Amino acid sequence: MGKLERHATIADVAALAGVSVGTASKALNGRGSLREETRMRVREAARQLSFEANAGARSLHSGRTYTVGMITTDTIGRFSIPVLIGAEDALGAGEMSVFLCDGRDDPIREQYYVRTLLSRRVDGIIVTGRRTEARAPIAADLPVPVVYAFISSADPGDCSVVPDEAGGARKAVEHLLAVGRTRIAHVTGPEHHNSARVRAAAARERLAEDGLEPAAPPLFGGWSEAWGRQAVGILLAGRAEFDAVFCGSDQIARGVCDALRAAGRRVPQDVALVGFDNWDVMTEGCQPPLTSVDMNLEGLGRAAAEMLLAAINGTPSPGWHALPCHLVVRESSAVPPTIKTSNEL
Amino acid sequence: MGKLERHATIADVAALAGVSVGTASKALNGRGSLREETRMRVREAARQLSFEANAGARSLHSGRTYTVGMITTDTIGRFSIPVLIGAEDALGAGEMSVFLCDGRDDPIREQYYVRTLLSRRVDGIIVTGRRTEARAPIAADLPVPVVYAFISSADPGDCSVVPDEAGGARKAVEHLLAVGRTRIAHVTGPEHHNSARVRAAAARERLAEDGLEPAAPPLFGGWSEAWGRQAVGILLAGRAEFDAVFCGSDQIARGVCDALRAAGRRVPQDVALVGFDNWDVMTEGCQPPLTSVDMNLEGLGRAAAEMLLAAINGTPSPGWHALPCHLVVRESSAVPPTIKTSNEL
DNA sequence: AGCTTTCCGGCAACCGTTTTCCTTATTTTC
DNA sequence: GAAAATAAGGAAAACGGTTGCCGGAAAGCT
Numbered sequence: 001m002g003k004l005e006r007h008a009t010i011a012d013v014a015a016l017a018g019v020s021v022g023t024a025s026k027a028l029n030g031r032g033s034l035r036e037e038t039r040m041r042v043r044e045a046a047r048q049l050s051f052e053a054n055a056g057a058r059s060l061h062s063g064r065t066y067t068v069g070m071i072t073t074d075t076i077g078r079f080s081i082p083v084l085i086g087a088e089d090a091l092g093a094g095e096m097s098v099f100l101c102d103g104r105d106d107p108i109r110e111q112y113y114v115r116t117l118l119s120r121r122v123d124g125i126i127v128t129g130r131r132t133e134a135r136a137p138i139a140a141d142l143p144v145p146v147v148y149a150f151i152s153s154a155d156p157g158d159c160s161v162v163p164d165e166a167g168g169a170r171k172a173v174e175h176l177l178a179v180g181r182t183r184i185a186h187v188t189g190p191e192h193h194n195s196a197r198v199r200a201a202a203a204r205e206r207l208a209e210d211g212l213e214p215a216a217p218p219l220f221g222g223w224s225e226a227w228g229r230q231a232v233g234i235l236l237a238g239r240a241e242f243d244a245v246f247c248g249s250d251q252i253a254r255g256v257c258d259a260l261r262a263a264g265r266r267v268p269q270d271v272a273l274v275g276f277d278n279w280d281v282m283t284e285g286c287q288p289p290l291t292s293v294d295m296n297l298e299g300l301g302r303a304a305a306e307m308l309l310a311a312i313n314g315t316p317s318p319g320w321h322a323l324p325c326h327l328v329v330r331e332s333s334a335v336p337p338t339i340k341t342s343n344e345l
Numbered sequence: 346m347g348k349l350e351r352h353a354t355i356a357d358v359a360a361l362a363g364v365s366v367g368t369a370s371k372a373l374n375g376r377g378s379l380r381e382e383t384r385m386r387v388r389e390a391a392r393q394l395s396f397e398a399n400a401g402a403r404s405l406h407s408g409r410t411y412t413v414g415m416i417t418t419d420t421i422g423r424f425s426i427p428v429l430i431g432a433e434d435a436l437g438a439g440e441m442s443v444f445l446c447d448g449r450d451d452p453i454r455e456q457y458y459v460r461t462l463l464s465r466r467v468d469g470i471i472v473t474g475r476r477t478e479a480r481a482p483i484a485a486d487l488p489v490p491v492v493y494a495f496i497s498s499a500d501p502g503d504c505s506v507v508p509d510e511a512g513g514a515r516k517a518v519e520h521l522l523a524v525g526r527t528r529i530a531h532v533t534g535p536e537h538h539n540s541a542r543v544r545a546a547a548a549r550e551r552l553a554e555d556g557l558e559p560a561a562p563p564l565f566g567g568w569s570e571a572w573g574r575q576a577v578g579i580l581l582a583g584r585a586e587f588d589a590v591f592c593g594s595d596q597i598a599r600g601v602c603d604a605l606r607a608a609g610r611r612v613p614q615d616v617a618l619v620g621f622d623n624w625d626v627m628t629e630g631c632q633p634p635l636t637s638v639d640m641n642l643e644g645l646g647r648a649a650a651e652m653l654l655a656a657i658n659g660t661p662s663p664g665w666h667a668l669p670c671h672l673v674v675r676e677s678s679a680v681p682p683t684i685k686t687s688n689e690l
Numbered sequence: 691a692g693c694t695t696t697c698c699g700g701c702a703a704c705c706g707t708t709t710t711c712c713t714t715a716t717t718t719t720c
Numbered sequence: 721g722a723a724a725a726t727a728a729g730g731a732a733a734a735c736g737g738t739t740g741c742c743g744g745a746a747a748g749c750t
Binding site: 009010011021022024025026029031032053054056057058059060061062 | 705706707708709710
């Protein structure tokens with residue numbers, strides 16, 4: 001209840017243990033040569049006063065703060081979170097604490113945060129968030145290493161850790177081909193969004209490798225369920241036949257799924273469906289559960305953190321690092337032979 | 346490109362400006378009495394060296410670090426995020442930085458974080474996250490103030506900022522009554538979850554105030570869409586008639602909505618639907634868009650941060666603070682008179 | 691001219707820790 | 721038994737800033 005008055009200092013500990021501050025410091029840090037009895041006495045005093053060394057004062061000496069800043073450029077969103085969690089986890093294991101800064105997509109705010117982080121002497125900075133394109137470097141000539149996670153820096157000399165979205169899209173298409181689909185449509189987000197373009201291009205390319213054409217030109221729109229539903233209308237209105245839809249996001253896929261059902265097309269029997277993001281809320285809410293591409297954002301955050309730690313320790317890894325995506329197969333694209341057979345009747 | 350070698354110190358600035366460090370400090374902080382010319386000279390030197398005062402060293406003197414720790418007890422989840430954003434925003438306005446700590450629902454991890462935060466001399470701590478019940482205080486006798494946000498502390502002497510879920514549930518029911526529904530069912534999360542119980546009790550109570558009984562006993566299950574769908578089966582199998590369903594979460598509501606449509610019941614004409622959380626992904630994805638109770642988590646985070654700041658400045662607000670929820674009406678519960686009339690035919 | 695003010699800016703203490711010497715005892719060695 | 725080696729712990733100087741106090745110079749007053 002009654003909050004403790006103030007933090008105990010090492011001087012308090014030293015006094016209680018009847019030694020000098022220097023000795024107390026050595027005792028607590030296992031330095032110098034002290035009698036075991038003395039060491040214990042100091043430790044006991046520290047325990048009694050619930051002493052915790054002032055990290056600020058300590059870093060004054062060591063030059064390292066064991067903190068890193070994490071700036072999300074867009075508002076902390078669904079994509080930043082897993083990255084953040086992964087990074088925090090990896091950093092925490094290295095005893096480093098994370099300053100969270102929500103940039104809100106506001107350059108002023110961002111610059112302000114960079115300045116505060118520098119004044120707090122963070123050992124490094126991770127920049128994350130979603131953007132339509134690679135972003136401009138957060139600042140030039142920073143005295144600390146910076147790693148971009150999920151988002152990527154326009155400067156190729158910077159270290160960016162990103163998912164291999166093209167690879168993910170290829171896996172999605174490959175899977176659809178493997179379950180026997182050949183007339184594959186693609187519904188995705190806005191064309192001005194790099195992810196949408198990359199995924200669409202990779203999908204088309206993978207089809208081409210098998211000598212196939214898309215069932216329809218890729219449909220660019222928004223990332224929402226509403227767009228997914230709308231897109232189905234467009235697909236059905238067109239004269240092209242399709243037996244699968246690869247969607248640029250799980251939300252789109254879900255919209256597609258709902259609209260297909262409403263139109264009397266069965267998933268997966270008539271149309272197989274693959275989403276992107278592997279967002280549990282969507283993959284599980286969808287009926288049937290949705291096959292999806294997982295970008296492993298948490299792993300990405302972890303990788304970014306590890307690269308940052310390495311950079312802090314003097315071995316930076318400049319450049320663009322693409323981490324593999326993997327496909328999680330669920331019922332929306334599973335085609336049990338029996339049904340396939342009944343289809344062929 | 347080439348990262349700057351090291352941070353400039355105030356001694357560098359002083360040397361460049363040709364004054365003593367003390368004078369430089371005063372010049373930069375607007376203290377002491379200096380000639381305007383001197384002040385400018387120092388400021389210019391600081392600019393040239395892109396000097397940023399070392400916050401750690403500074404706080405050594407002031408005793409304040411202008412940082413707070415934020416511990417999420419469960420893994421950073423959908424509910425922690427808005428709270429976090431709100432708090433970060435309010436704190437940032439007060440020039441405070443936030444240490445993010447992901448407790449993962451692991452007491453060991455949590456205690457570890459408390460210790461690191463204390464060693465970093467945070468000015469205060471915010472604890473947030475989702476839990477089935479009020480949680481045990483994070484630690485006894487901390488030397489810094491603590492505020493619990495969203496989650497609440499079992500110790501009534503602690504400061505907890507929580508949404509008024511009962512009030513929210515009452516508003517939902519009131520709205521359904523206002524649009525002429527009288528046979529209202531309730532589908533919600535697991536009974537061992539305090540939120541589920543509170544909302545269910547408040548809903549029943551509000552009905553009783555109008556002399557009404559629930560259309561069916563409250564259905565406790567999970568928080569998922571799947572449970573919502575399942576619950577509709579149970580409701581339809583029962584002999585009770587119902588013209589509205591108030592759901593304990595938007596996900597449940599969406600499941601209910603889908604299942605109702607599949608069963609041939611129209612929303613909102615036959616059954617009006619109200620959810621809880623006002624989660625855009627669900628309210629917008631749902632067809633029709635879902636009416637829902639908004640807990641204003643971002644505001645809650647902001648309020649928590651403000652209370653923490655107040656506590657840091659010496660005026661704590663112990664106890665349990667319930668913030669009002671509000672209802673966001675959308676089509677799932679809108680009943681245009683024409684349709685109502687056609688129902689009555 | 692001599693005294694008091696006012697104005698600037700330097701000096702040094704202090705914040706909490708770590709670390710490098712150094713000084714004492716206490717042993718060991720010849 | 722004296723010299724040397726070793727062990728144990730203290731004193732003090734950093735680390736980077738802030739701030740109270742003080743001194744010197746210039747200006748104002750009789």
